Amino acid sequence: MIDLILKTALVLFMLAIALSLYRVIKGPSLPDRAIALDTIGVNLISAIAIVSIVLNTKAFLEAILILGILAFIGTIAFSKYIERGVIVERKSAD
Amino acid sequence: MIVVLSIVLPFLAAALIPFIYSRFKKVHLGWFVLVVPVVLFSILATYIPRVANGEVFVKTFEWIPSFGINITTYLDGLSMIFSLLITGVGSLVILYSIFYLSTKESLHHFYCYLLLFMGAMLGVVLSDNLMVLYVFWELTSVSSFLLIAFWHHRKASRAGARKAMTITVSGGVAMLAGFLMLYVASGTFSIREIVANLDVVQSSAYFVPAMCLVLLGAFTKSAQFPFHIWLPDAMEAPTPVSAYLHSATMVKAGIYLVARTTPIFGGHEVWFWAVSGVGLLTLFWGSFNAVKQFDLKALLAYSTISQLGLIMCLFGLGSAALHSGYSTESVIYTQATFAALFHLINHSTFKGALFMMVGIVDHEVGTRDIRRLGGLMSLMPFTFTIAVIGSASMAGLPPFNGFLSKEMFFTATLKITELDLFSLNSIGVLFPIIAWVASIFTFIYCVIIVMRTFFGKIQPDRLEKPPHEAPFGMLISPYILIAFVVGIFIFPNVLGHYILSPAMASIYPMFPSVEDMTPHIAAWHGYINTELIMTAGVILLGVLLYRVLKKWRPIYQLIPPSFTLNALYERVITSSENVSGRATNRYMNGNLTYYFVYIYVFFVALLAGYMIYADAFSWNPSKDSVIEPYELVLVFVMIMAAVAIIFAKQRITVVLLNGVLGYSVAFFFVVFRAPDLALTQLVVESVTTALFLLSFKYLPKLKNEYISKSWRFAKITISIAVGATVTLIGLAVMNYDRFEPISKYFEDSYNLAGGQNIVNTILGDFRAFDTMLEVVVLFIAGLGIYTLIKLKAKKGDADVESK
Amino acid sequence: MKVNDVILKSVVRGVVFIVFTLGMYLFFAGHNAPGGGFIGGLVLGSGIVLLYLTYDIETVHKGMPFDFKKVAAIGVLLATGSAIASIFFDVPFLTQADGYFDLPLLGEKHLSTVTIFEAGVALTVVGTLVTIILNISEDE
């Protein structure tokens, strides 16, 4: 029962990823794509959590945290790229 | 021991030359060099009686014993002839050169090359080991290259040297292959041992190929048709070199090789026809072409070609003796061999003298063009004498040694027709006919040499210098040679007994005695035979034809210049260069995409091709694990993302989609129970994406790539083919379960390596070495990026280095 | 109007400690759980990258005045050094010494030279990662 629910949830998350992928591909603007990628990352976090339950292992819990961190860093990087063209600035640029 | 010394001494002397040259500036270097051949000749001469008694001198030094390559020196009758020629003519040429070459020339180079050459030649004729023989053989090519190119500021010298080197080294390579076949067939590189176990070699499949390859070496070196084309061009060398290399020694290395290998190959029909046929053809072609030359040296070059053909032909005829074995009827053939050896020596004497004569003319008058020469008889009487005697001998007139050997040649060609061997009874008649025709041309060009240079009107305005007789020193050497020309005619049997007979024994080692196989030489047999009539005919027709030379000269124009062998050679070279250039530039066009296409096409053709050919494909999904629906969706996501990358117009989309792929891969790592991988993949993918973004600051935006329909189709086809190949092999591989993975061992990681994370223990312990190197890779990349950014080419750098 | 990064900077100031802690945790956890020198190094490096993203090069450099090339080089030396040390003990190259030690306060612990090796790995990763990103950013 639980397994079925979880697997259904997994499929739904994958579906959400697929939908976000559509946005990544379609755009039209860069921020659209950045947001979509962020969403994919966030959905992956959920998916990993579910897989951990399904496989009954704690081995992937770090991955969740890391993915959270990376999604965050990634979004910062993208938005800086979109906004300023560079992602790491020098002081003189301020 | 003395034999070894003969090889080593010239090399040693060559090595000492720079030293002597810098010490004794005032004395002509030639005087020091002269010592070497004179000493060697004298020492060798003392061995003549013992060799004549059938003694041989063998000495072995180990060089590369592991591969059967040892320096075995071997002095027998055959080697003796050649050694004496090399050192004897060598002495005379060096003596001559002392007067010919002024001290302004770079004599140290000249004599160094000459000594190298002398040593190499002695090495060729005194080596028993085929490989060592080859070593010296190639050294003769190299040193003769250097000698021909001595005046390398002249374009013609360089061209001549290149041609000579290309052709002779090519022949040498073929010969090497032949030697290797002999080795594989017999198991030894020693000629003596091969001869001692002839059956093994002769019954081997390698026999005929080896023979042909060895002959290629011999023919190229001895300027046999159609490889003779290098010899006229080699006349760019200083005349002493021509006199030495291109009359007496190097060109005779091929003759030596034929003589030396006659015991092995002789008696075979192919050998007979190849050697005698090519010799005959060369004889004719050389003499025919000599007539049309205007440059005296070129004329002599063609004459040399022709004479070498003659000798070669005689050796070919003589080889038949080995077919019929030791019997009375073999005498006919052995006499041919005898004649060959005899003419070999005679040719060295008169041709050496003639070359020196031409050198004198050139040296004193400044030209060798017969159209500009004439009437020198009164001004240069001594030189004239050399020309007359040398030419007469060459033309086969008495009382000179050339007459004797020419007569014997006629005898051999005539006798050969009488026998029903190798279908000689039908086409054998060609031998005397062609020989006779060639002799007529020979006579004509001999007349030309004498008449056009020394008779007629002198044309002082067309000469470079006012003509006068040569200095005494320059005349010594040719006169010594002339003395031999006459002397041999008078005492031919001394030569026959001490020199020629022992050599016969080397060529027919299996014959119990060669005494009864060698003829007694006589100038007059006491009756008028066919040979004599032929000679008379040669003189008559020759004189006649010389008179009307202008009338028939146009036949030389019948062959258009573009159809000559020389033109053919040039055309082959240029067109192969051009074709190569075009072909290479076509596929090596600098466009990376093409290179990738080649690689992929090869990849698919080889792997898929072999898969199909060997029917190696199999697929059995029954053992697969189940596919969960969410996995299916993710696969779909990945495929969509991947395909979308192809169509993406913006670079950032491309990178984001690649990120999607990377994250999906990470998720698969989760699903497939690889936590460490998932973690690493996630971080690395993010950092990679960040790097892309960082670099985009400096990179251009994506352009719309215009590509033709056909190219797009080709790209798609290749891509699908590559993907399909990878998949097909992958599926088959998944099906292969013969072996247990070694990784079962690692499951005991806690006890073995004290860690519970198997992957980590593999990385940190079982395969820590990989990890260590991978850290190094990372470090190199980081440091590399640093240098790439910090070390920029300077603006002004013309960078020749990378033109 | 100039960009006001107050939100980003405030959040990152807190978040970066989580990242560093996680990095250290992963580094030490590696032997028995997912993690290890590589991942630890990568996460630590990511933390530094996060700082560079949020602040500017000069500010971060003031806080962490290292030559990261040399950090990486030290990492390589640590990794190879821990490997080559085995030669002097006459055991096969790369053999790691380990054992269980009873330490005051910490109790019995499993200690291994693998940790030095892994530390080398981690340092190299951090050093290289930052070198790469810094240098690309600084290029003109």
Next chain:
Amino acid sequence: MESLMIVLVGILVAVATYLILSRSVIRVIVGTAILSHAVHLLLLTVGGLKKGSVPLLGQAAAPFTDALPQALILTAIVISFAVTAFLLVLAYRMYLMNGTDDLEELGGSSDE
């Protein structure tokens, strides 16, 4: 699942190949990145999928999934990262020097 993964790998390889045959250096580099994804999945798949538990001794029971390919992939990932990083910098330096990243425009047989 294995077969499906292999097919996926094939598709990724095909896409990568298509990109590698592009004129733009960026596309080629992305092509190599995709290729590396494909190869990592391939390596993982040949080790057998879902045939055992996570290779952590404390947390699950045997049989474990084949850990060796995982270790290999880890090495490969790191190397891939190093190479891609270098490649990117090289690409942009090349672009800054040559003014184009178009492989066809770049051209150039070695003897010009």
Next chain:
Amino acid sequence: MNNIIVLPLIVPIITATLLVFLNNNIKLQRIVSLVTMVFVACISVVLLQLIQNEGILRLDFSGWMPPFGILFVADSFSVLLVLAASIVTAICLIYAFSTIGERHEKMYFYPFVLFLIAGVNGSFLTGDIFNLFVCFEVMLLASYVLIALGGGKIQLRESIKYVLINVVASWMFLVALAYLYGTLKTLNMAHIAQRVAEAGQDPLLTVVSLTFLVVFGLKAGLLLFFWLPGSYSVPPTAVQALFAALLTKVGMYALFRTFMLMFPLQPEITHTIIGVMAGITIIAGCMGALAGRDVRTIATYNVIISVGFILVALAIGTESAMAGAVYYLVHDILGKAFLFLLIGTMVLVTGEIVVKNMNGLIRIYPLFGWLFFIMMCALVGIPPLSGFIGKVLIGQGAVETESYVLLALAFGSSIIVMYSLLRIFLASFFGETSINEEDKMPIPRSVMASFVLLAIFIIGLGVGAEGLAVYVNDAAYTLSNPSVYIDAILNTNK
């Protein structure tokens, strides 16, 4: 346990890393790097002797028994190559001292060279196929940096092509490894060989081996040599020489190991294909060398010719061919470095690369000219220089197996080699000189020293061929009898 085996890899790595801290002390960098290479060369000599006494040596890293851990295996074949590579690297370093320039030296030139040689030596010594991949990458990364270092327009253009092709090749290598592990489930080369023998090398295993053929063919320049001419002609001379001497050799080495040790059982397929590839390589190389108008092009196509030549030996596969291949590999490592150093110096002193624009160099630089001549003769295989014995033995192998086409191509190629190099010699060294004695650019002493050293080695290798014979024979014996290798790794308990 033979920790000494790892030294040819680990010592260069450690010194290279240490040199990173010394990048401003050029003198010390030079000394340390040279000493390192000389040390490695000495180690190889010691190893050769050890192998003679004790048979094949192996070092199981961390003490894990094969096939589970990674190990280094030193047999005569690999150690001879390590020796040659180390010598040539030392010489190229000497050449670099006065030519590479301070800017490069401060930008870690020496560390990169040391990393390169570490990768090369590791590739020769490793007994684990995945570790071979990693060693390749160490070598390649270093080569990527060296080829692009300080580059201008064309250098960077060619660099990126080189890097991209090699990256794709590396991924193919991983694909091949995946197939290998998927079928044989092991990575130890001896163990692979054992399992292949056990399975009788069925068609699928042959497919796997052919995947490796593509990969190593790319690295070796066997048929897939397109990357080679461009990339070998752009970096600084010392680097060119190192590339020409080493890079393709590693690929060739891997091919020998693959088809003589691991997958030797289907020679009628694999060796035939290699033969065809080698033949085409020779032809293409000859065409390129014939067509070349500049010294670099001619030289690079000569590299391609020699690749074909050596792999003809692999296609033939007999013991004598193996001996020939080993000799020729060692010879070619020295000879190709020599060739590239010489032509690089020609370019340096004349500022020209086109053959016909250089004239009469021998009058101004006599020793230089004669060294070129010696190098040329050696590459052609003219005895008694270094190329000779290898050529003879390979030819002997070809005759034994009656591979006449290969024999003709291989021997024929030496004529083209001669023709192409002779063209350089005649046009550029001979002839009227266009440079005045006063304007001549002096050739630095360390450059001449490197030439003379190479010449000594080349002559020594030819004249003293017997000195190596015992090792070469051992190498050839091991190559043609894979069980010797397998037994040394798997069936002994050291």
Next chain:
Amino acid sequence: MLGQFIINLFIATLWFLLKDDPTADFTTFMSGFLVGTLILYAMHRFFGTQFYLRRVLKIIKLILLFIRELLSSSISVLKHVLDPQLKITPGIFTYETKLRGDYQVTTLALLLTLTPGSVVMEVSEDNSTFYIHAMDIEESKETVIRSIGKFERAILEVTQ
């Protein structure tokens, strides 16, 4: 507040060590922490400040506020998404805040972002003005202005 927390941790550690139990684990530590909390509560007047857990309570209150906002805003977004007509008028409006400290402003911005239908897009340089994008400007403006006072108060309680 920090001082009290450190003392609490110290007490927990002491407890942990005093137990000298080989099976000691996180729960032991937690019980020590609880003991410490009790002690601190008993003594907090001596410090002359609030009992620190009271601040903690306020933080929790703030977090709950966050969660509530998150829930309601999510539901509102979902409603919009699922609304077949999609009748919205997005737009950007400004909001002036009294808060000035970096952390205060940040927290408020985060909170506002989580408020139904609004995302803070810019903060003026002096931290005074928020520029907020609203999914449906009419609806959001109202909500924001209605709840903003509440947020500011909660934040102030925690930070002061």
Next chain:
Amino acid sequence: MNVNQLIELMAALLILVGAIVSVISAFGMIRLPDVYTRSHAATKSATLSVLLCLFGGFVYFWIHDGYVSIRLILGIIFVFITAPVAGHLVCRAAYRSRVPLAEGSGDDALNEILFGEENIQVKEEVEATLKEIK
């Protein structure tokens, strides 16, 4: 079915709800008219879904294995804090890179402040051209 199992089931259902929220918000990503409105979907509902999911997971592991996962808690906190920041940053970037608001948008308080001067310039240019035409 004991209490534990019931709680586990509840956790699973929580996850399912999260999944549904996720799909809807992803659907929103497609349906909503511009990047700003889409960012609402991303920063709010998507965040909610992941929080639900992680919380479900936390509860499950706690009940099922008696395992209190600090990592999951940290993850929850992390996502909770960073999601709005991400939304803020992307929206700001979008606006500053001139991604237009959807048609039919209402007030735009930022336009004047960020691009005021440029707008005036553009306006003047337009007027100038108009004048010329006249």
